[in-house]
Amino acid sequence: MSDFGKQLGQSLQEAGMTQLAFSFEANVSREAVSSYTTGRIMTPPDVKSKAVQVINNPFLSIAAAYESSAGTSPVILDGDNVELNRHTVVAKTVEEVEELLLAIRRAQPILLKPPSTWSTSQMHQIEHLIKRHWTWLHPQHTWQR
Numbered sequence: 001m002s003d004f005g006k007q008l009g010q011s012l013q014e015a016g017m018t019q020l021a022f023s024f025e026a027n028v029s030r031e032a033v034s035s036y037t038t039g040r041i042m043t044p045p046d047v048k049s050k051a052v053q054v055i056n057n058p059f060l061s062i063a064a065a066y067e068s069s070a071g072t073s074p075v076i077l078d079g080d081n082v083e084l085n086r087h088t089v090v091a092k093t094v095e096e097v098e099e100l101l102l103a104i105r106r107a108q109p110i111l112l113k114p115p116s117t118w119s120t121s122q123m124h125q126i127e128h129l130i131k132r133h134w135t136w137l138h139p140q141h142t143w144q145r
Contacts, residue, residue, distance in 0.1 A: 007063040009037030026050040
C-alpha cells in the first residue's frame, strides 16, 4: 500500500470528510478514492495535488511529495521512538543542519576545486560527507556512487 493512499484515508477521516465528498472535489468516483486509500491503485498526480489543497494536512503533503519524487524527498517521521513535539523537532533539525554546515566548511577547500582535480583521498572524503548526510536525509535509501 502506498504511504500516500494510507495518509489520504487517515487525513480524510481526521478532516471529517467522506470519500464521496472528496470524490466530488477531486472529480473522480468514490470507488476510485476507495482504491487510492486501500492501495489498490496509485493516486494520480492531479488527485494528489487536489487532496493536498482541499484537505490541508501537512502529513498528506509530505506523503504526496515523497511518492511524487520517487522517494527522494523527506519522509514522515513516525514510530515508537519518534518525538514529534515541535520544540524537539526544531532542536534536532537545527542540530543536524549545523552538523552538515560544519562538514561542508571542512570540505570547502576540496569543493572549490573542479572534481577532475580531486585526489583519491579527497574523493573519499567527499563521498563520506555525502554518505553521512544522505542517510540522515533519506534513511530508507542507500547512497551509491
